[in-house]
Amino acid sequence: MKIITRFSLLVTWLIALGGAHAENIAVLGATIYPMAGAPLKDGVILMSDGKITALGPKVSVKIPEGYRILQAAVVTPGLIDAHATVGLSGLLNQAQDQDMLEKSSAVQPELRALDAYNAKDPLVSWVRSYGVTTVNTGHAPAALISGQTMIVKTFGRTADEDVINPAAMTAVTLGRNGLTNAEGGSAASKSPGNRSKAVAMLRAELIKAQEYAKKRDAKDESKRPARDLKTETLLRALTGVQPLLITANRQQDIISALRLAQEFKLKIVLDGCADAPMVLAQIKASGFPVIVHPTMQRSYEDMENLSVETAGKLHAAGIPIALQSSYEAYVPKTRVVLFEAAVAAAHGLGFEAALASITSGAAQLLGIADRTGSLVVGKDADLALYDGDPFEYTSHCTGTIVGGIVFADGAH
Amino acid sequence: MLNRPLLCLAALLGLTATVNAQEKPQVFTGAQIIPISGAPIAHGVLVVAGGKIVAVGAADKIAIPAGAEIHDVTGKVLMPGLVDSHSHVGSGSGGDGSGPIQPETRVLDSLDARNASIQKARAGGITTVNVMPGSGHLISGQTLYLKLREARTVDDLLIKLPDGTNAGGLKMANGTNSMRGANGFPGTRAKSAALVRAEYIKAQEYLDKIKRANGDAEKLPPRDLALEEMSDVLAGQRIVQNHTHRHDDILTVLRLAQEFGFKVVLHHVSEGWRVAPEIAAAHAPCSVIMIDSPGGKLETKDADWRTPAILEQAGVLVGFHTDDPICDSRRFLRSAALAVRAGMTRQGALAAVTIANAKILGLDARVGSLEPGKDADFIVLSADPLSVYAHIEQTWVEGTKVFDLSRPADHLYAVGGAGAGDSRHAQLCCFTSAWDLIANANHGGEQ
Numbered sequence: 001m002k003i004i005t006r007f008s009l010l011v012t013w014l015i016a017l018g019g020a021h022a023e024n025i026a027v028l029g030a031t032i033y034p035m036a037g038a039p040l041k042d043g044v045i046l047m048s049d050g051k052i053t054a055l056g057p058k059v060s061v062k063i064p065e066g067y068r069i070l071q072a073a074v075v076t077p078g079l080i081d082a083h084a085t086v087g088l089s090g091l092l093n094q095a096q097d098q099d100m101l102e103k104s105s106a107v108q109p110e111l112r113a114l115d116a117y118n119a120k121d122p123l124v125s126w127v128r129s130y131g132v133t134t135v136n137t138g139h140a141p142a143a144l145i146s147g148q149t150m151i152v153k154t155f156g157r158t159a160d161e162d163v164i165n166p167a168a169m170t171a172v173t174l175g176r177n178g179l180t181n182a183e184g185g186s187a188a189s190k191s192p193g194n195r196s197k198a199v200a201m202l203r204a205e206l207i208k209a210q211e212y213a214k215k216r217d218a219k220d221e222s223k224r225p226a227r228d229l230k231t232e233t234l235l236r237a238l239t240g241v242q243p244l245l246i247t248a249n250r251q252q253d254i255i256s257a258l259r260l261a262q263e264f265k266l267k268i269v270l271d272g273c274a275d276a277p278m279v280l281a282q283i284k285a286s287g288f289p290v291i292v293h294p295t296m297q298r299s300y301e302d303m304e305n306l307s308v309e310t311a312g313k314l315h316a317a318g319i320p321i322a323l324q325s326s327y328e329a330y331v332p333k334t335r336v337v338l339f340e341a342a343v344a345a346a347h348g349l350g351f352e353a354a355l356a357s358i359t360s361g362a363a364q365l366l367g368i369a370d371r372t373g374s375l376v377v378g379k380d381a382d383l384a385l386y387d388g389d390p391f392e393y394t395s396h397c398t399g400t401i402v403g404g405i406v407f408a409d410g411a412h
Numbered sequence: 413m414l415n416r417p418l419l420c421l422a423a424l425l426g427l428t429a430t431v432n433a434q435e436k437p438q439v440f441t442g443a444q445i446i447p448i449s450g451a452p453i454a455h456g457v458l459v460v461a462g463g464k465i466v467a468v469g470a471a472d473k474i475a476i477p478a479g480a481e482i483h484d485v486t487g488k489v490l491m492p493g494l495v496d497s498h499s500h501v502g503s504g505s506g507g508d509g510s511g512p513i514q515p516e517t518r519v520l521d522s523l524d525a526r527n528a529s530i531q532k533a534r535a536g537g538i539t540t541v542n543v544m545p546g547s548g549h550l551i552s553g554q555t556l557y558l559k560l561r562e563a564r565t566v567d568d569l570l571i572k573l574p575d576g577t578n579a580g581g582l583k584m585a586n587g588t589n590s591m592r593g594a595n596g597f598p599g600t601r602a603k604s605a606a607l608v609r610a611e612y613i614k615a616q617e618y619l620d621k622i623k624r625a626n627g628d629a630e631k632l633p634p635r636d637l638a639l640e641e642m643s644d645v646l647a648g649q650r651i652v653q654n655h656t657h658r659h660d661d662i663l664t665v666l667r668l669a670q671e672f673g674f675k676v677v678l679h680h681v682s683e684g685w686r687v688a689p690e691i692a693a694a695h696a697p698c699s700v701i702m703i704d705s706p707g708g709k710l711e712t713k714d715a716d717w718r719t720p721a722i723l724e725q726a727g728v729l730v731g732f733h734t735d736d737p738i739c740d741s742r743r744f745l746r747s748a749a750l751a752v753r754a755g756m757t758r759q760g761a762l763a764a765v766t767i768a769n770a771k772i773l774g775l776d777a778r779v780g781s782l783e784p785g786k787d788a789d790f791i792v793l794s795a796d797p798l799s800v801y802a803h804i805e806q807t808w809v810e811g812t813k814v815f816d817l818s819r820p821a822d823h824l825y826a827v828g829g830a831g832a833g834d835s836r837h838a839q840l841c842c843f844t845s846a847w848d849l850i851a852n853a854n855h856g857g858e859q
Contacts, residue, residue, distance in 0.1 A: 091707035126705060277829065296704075298737055299828055307828035331708030331738060339704060342800045343743070347827060393749030393800050 020155075022050040022404030026063040027383060029075035033352075034375035035360035045075065047381035050404035055375055070406070072398055074390055076355060077374050078133025078382030080362035081337045082291045082322035083245065083271055085140050087152065087159075088116045091123040093333050100140040100327060102147070106180045106192060107205060109237075110229035111147030113138035114166045117159040119152075123334055127325070128154040129412040130338045131384030131397045134164070134373075136366050140327040141173040141247035141271065143180060144198055145205070148233065149245060151366055153382070155402050164368060169245035169269060170237055174198060175253040175302045199256050206264050209234035240267040249293070249302040251275035258286050269365065271324075273314075274299075274306035280317045289320035289365045292357075294335045295343040297326060311357065312348025322362035323354075342391035354391065387411065437461040437477045438811065442486030443792065448766045449781035458490060460788035463810035468782045485792050491762070492782050493539025493789030493807065494744055495769035497699040498653065498679050498733030501529040501741060502566075506545020506553025506583060512590055512597045512604075513611050515582060515645075516637035517553035519543050520570075525563040526835040528825065533741035534560050534815040535826040537791040537804040540571075540770070540779050542733075547585040547655040548592070550608050554641060555581045555653055557773050559789070561809045571775065579775065581677075582645050584608070585655035586664055587711050605664055612672040615642030645674050651774060652676040653699070657711040659686035666694045677772050679733065681723075682706075682715035688726035697729035697772045700764075702747035703739065720764065721755035730760065731769035742826060749798040762797065 025047040032043040034055060044061040046054035054061050063069065090097025099116040102108055117137065118124075127135065138149025151165040172178070179192050192198035212231040218224050236242035246257040249272040261268045270276075270290045276283060283290065292311045299306045314321050323344065325335040337358045345354030353361075363373020372380045381404040388395035396411035438460050445456030447468055457474040459467040467474050476482070504523040507514030523543065524530075533541060539560055545553040557579040558569040571579040586604050593599035598607055618639040625631035644650040652674050654665045662678060669676040678684070681698045684691060691698060700723070706715040723730050732747040734740065739747065748761035756764075770780025778787050788811040795802035804826075807815035815822050824832050 091705070092710060092713055093708045094710060123705075123707070275830070296740060296743065298740070299833055300737075304833040305828070305830045307832070309827050309829070331712070332704035333708045334705040336704060346801045346803075391800055393746055394753045394798055396753060 020405045020407075022048075022381070023406065024048045024064070024067045025381070025401065025404065025406065026067040026069045027075055027385065027401070028058065028069065028071045029385075030073045032075040032375065033077075033355060035077050035356060036374040036376050043075075045375060045383065047383075047401070047404050050381050052375060052377050052379050052381050055377060068406070070385060070399060070408075072385035073388055074386040074395075075375075076131070076384050076386070076390060077359040078372065078384050078400065078402060079131045079337055079358045080134040080136075080322070080366065080368075080373055081127065081132050081325050081358070082136050082362045082365060083149070083324035083326060084127075084135050084137045084334070085327040086123050086127055086135050086137050086325065086334060087118050087121055088113060088137060088139065089123070089327065089333065090118065090121040091126060091333065093331075097121060100138075100146075101142050102139070103143070103180070106144040107201065107230070108143070108147055109145045109170050109205075109233035111139055112167065113148055113150035114159050114163060117150065117152060117163075119156050119158050119162055124154055124156050125407075127334065127336060128156070128400050128402070128407055129397065129409070130336045131386070131390070131400050132337060133382040133384070133400060133402045134363075134366075134368065136168055138169070139171050141171060142177055142327070143173060144178050144192055144201060146171045146173065148242070151368060153380075153402055154400075155405065164371065165366075167233075167236070167242050168366065169243050170233055171245050171247070172202065172257075173247040174256055175248055175250050177247070177249075177302055195253070195256070199260065202260060203263070205230070205234055206238065206260075209238055210264075213238070237266060238264060243267045243269050245269045245271050245291070247271040249274040249306070251278045253302070254279050255282060258282060258288070261286065261288065272303070272326075274303045274310065276310050277307070277313050278305075280313065280319070283314070284317050284319050289322070290314055291322050291324050291365065292344075294324060294326050295340040295347070296335065297328070308343055308347040311344040311354075312350070315349055315353050315357075320361060320365055321357050322365045323357045338390060338397070342393070345391050351391065435462075437466065437480040438483060439476050439480045440483045440485050440490060440792075441471065441476075442484055443488040443490040445782065446489065446491040446762065446797070447782035448492050448763060449783050456490065458782065458790065460808075460811050463788055463812070465782055465784050465786050465788050467784055488805065489793040489795065489797060489802070490782075490790055491793070491797060492766045492780060493791055493809065494537045494765045495540040495731075495767075495773065495775070495780055496533070496538045496734050496736070496741065496744060496765075497542050497677070497731045497769040497772045498544055498701075499533065499538075499541045499736045499741065500544060500546070501533045501541060501736050502527045502543055502558075503529065504543050504545065504556070507549045507551075509595060511595060512550040512592075512607060513638070514549060514553055515551045515611075515641040517545065519545060519554060519556040519580070520566060520578060523556065523566040523569075524835070525566045525569055528833050528835055529736060529741070530560060530563070531815070531822075531825040532832075533736065534807045535804065535817075535822065536734075536740070536742035536744045537793075537807050538734075538741055538744060539789040539791075539807060539809045539814075540773070540775060542581065542653065542773055544581075544583045544653060547583070547589040549583075549585060550590050550598070550604055551611065552583045552585065554650075555583050557581070557775060559787075559809055560807075560814060562812065562814055571778075579773070581651045581653040581773070582641065583655070584652050584665075587655070587657050587661045588709065589655065601661065601664070605668065608668060609671070611638075611642060612646070612668070612674075615639050615646055616672070619643050619646060646672060648673075648675055651772075653679055655679045657682040657715075659683040661711070662687055663690060666690065666696060669696070670694070680712075680735075681719060682712045684728075685716055685719045685722040686714075688722050688728065691723065692726040692728050697731065697768070698723055699731045699733045699769070699772055700751075701733055701735050701739065702750045717750055717754035720751040720761070724756050724760045729768055729771060730756075730764050731772045732764045733769075745797050745802070745804075746800075749800075752798060758798065
């Protein structure tokens with residue numbers, strides 16, 4: 001008995017030392033959107049050890065003794081930001097917190113988000129305060145190949161503890177924003193200076209990776225090539241393990257991305273796609289999903305034609321979509337997917353599809369639907385709590401639960 | 413391929429009747445009216461004529477004039493046109509890189525009245541706007557208060573004051589934006605203040621010389637465009653619209669305003685929550701920006717959505733602004749809603765995009781609320797103005813409809829898409845609708 005008491009004391013002490021921990025939680029929701037099945041009125045969700053253990057109507061789910069009870073008008077799965085630079089870019093926008101772009105070369109697929117992600121940047125807790133529990137974050141869409149993205153939970157511990165997929169996608173940018181030496185540009189690297197050169201460089205890199213793969217499989221060990229981080233990364237794109245996330249906003253750049261995918265039999269994810277309404281049929285035929293530009297993104301240059309209705313049009317065409325906070329060089333530094341989905345919902349996408357674009361749909365697109373994105377027994381205890389319609393400007397996110405850890409420091 | 417000239421002609425013939433429409437009274441019935449100057453009216457009637465509001469009130473209390481054109485807006489919400497106290501629509505400019513103090517430059521000499529951003533502002537329900545030069549100078553130039561009427565040139569947008577001058581303010585800034593450290597620009601905050609003080613002292617002396625000349629042309633100082641402008645500010649004829657973020661920068665503005673006695677409005681006011689009592693004591697109105705995330709630059713790291721609520725509670729006159737393109741003019745009402753989310757009263761937030769901003773610009777006798785005698789500037793919404801699901805369906809300026817969501821060309825500016833970045837086509841009375849037809853016929857870019 002004495003030993004047991006001491007042991008539990010020790011456990012308590014260890015937990016206290018470690019700070020937040022996964023609790024036994026019961027969330028009572030007047031309306032719960034599980035995003036797997038119909039909305040639930042007056043429901044209960046039980047969580048233990050960071051996982052969802054029960055979900056159902058209040059009358060049929062018994063809350064065990066000792067559970068922490070939270071209440072909310074509306075409960076949704078924790079939100080997923082399908083493409084961000086959060087954690088690589090920081091809240092301050094000063095040189096020391098801007099790791100989302102390395103300008104020394106136009107082609108740097110070897111750059112890992114994991115080696116730059118700052119889990120403790122205030123921007124991480126900022127997006128979490130609006131219900132975001134998972135982020136696909138990484139190198140910004142501003143170089144031909146800027147680096148890789150990672151999928152990370154917003155616990156705010158360390159990159160290694162919070163990461164779900166350390167090498168999710170490789171970020172490629174086509175169009176003007178991907179040119180390091182466009183007319184008037186002042187970048188160190190000479191190329192690409194125009195669209196043709198950009199695609200030629202990409203093709204050359206992918207062919208190099210194909211050749212590397214052939215040599216690597218040589219029976220004679222002495223004939224195998226030396227390890228090359230760039231090529232290894234692109235090889236993962238060629239084998240479909242790590243898709244290319246191709247940011248393309250102008251219709252000709254979207255078509256170039258599809259052409260590349262066809263030539264190299266790539267699995268890609270289209271990103272941005274301001275001009276998508278002009279090439280809906282081609283996108284649909286390709287079968288590739290789209291991470292649509294933030295609904296409220298400013299329209300200029302390649303994004304000149306963006307529209308608040310684009311997400312709705314893509315969805316209506318049956319194209320899988322997710323929304324994102326993206327990256328912009330000027331204020332506001334970070335958009336919040338909750339707000340972007342709200343405006344999309346009001347402009348043709350509708351409530352349920354808009355919610356899916358930042359929960360279940362985003363999880364499917366990112367390949368993490370087995371863990372998060374919907375409220376299903378066995379999945380991660382990732383939830384967002386609201387005091388009203390989550391999309392209404394005047395509603396608040398009253399709590400965010402990440403893997404069974406409650407973050408509720410005031411209504412946001 | 414449709415025959416364009418034929419389309420134009422058809423539109424002209426069909427729409428000649430609308431030219432004189434605003435001469436006869438127009439009556440809007442069935443909407444919930446939010447007059448701002450009083451409590452909302454569940455089933456209201458608005459009567460306008462000659463570009464002015466004639467009557468506004470409950471349906472059973474307002475007589476509908478004979479021969480009036482009736483607009484049935486049952487189920488809609490009708491409120492005053494929005495007033496944006498700080499914007500950069502129309503791609504105007506002020507001072508250049510040659511120095512930190514350029515009060516002689518005017519937005520007037522640079523504004524593109526047909527710029528797409530202006531039509532987007534109309535789509536956002538904005539009917540009056542203060543177009544400012546940038547914030548990269550201590551004194552960056554003369555701003556322009558505009559009415560977003562149908563316009564071919566900037567002259568069509570101007571607001572004429574009783575003395576014949578164009579309504580506008582003077583843009584000033586402190587903090588890091590104007591601290592460029594070269595070309596005579598300051599490198600520190602103290603230097604910034606010293607340069608501004610020196611300029612005001614020069615203006616005081618200039619005024620003094622004029623006064624001492626006592627009308628004697630020989631003794632008058634030579635004309636100086638910069639000092640003439642500064643003299644207007646000292647005389648209280650022009651309000652200083654001052655960009656400022658950090659709490660100490662805010663206090664610096666108040667200190668200089670007190671020293672020289674100029675009227676000032678604080679803009680952005682990111683750390684206004686830290687010095688709300690001081691702002692209230694100085695009776696300085698605030699035009700606050702509601703931006704999606706803090707940071708972006710060091711001096712805005714403590715920006716907080718609670719600022720409007722805190723200022724409101726302290727008794728400060730609070731308005732909002734878009735700073736377009738920083739915030740989108742089409743979502744200006746969102747600023748008010750986000751302030752409510754962070755604790756501001758609904759009444760205060762709605763005032764902040766209408767009458768408070770009208771006061772901030774000194775135009776509250778003409779705009780900012782629905783009252784008889786004021787300009788007939790109003791918007792018609794599909795739902796509550798603070799709801800994300802509400803769409804602005806119509807925008808009227810001085811009794812003329814300048815935006816209609818049901819017109820394809822206007823819809824394009826409201827939601828974006830191919831062509832939404834282009835300048836609006838020439839507006840010559842009935843041509844608007846002809847261009848709509850063409851835009852419709854050419855609407856084949858999308859699949």
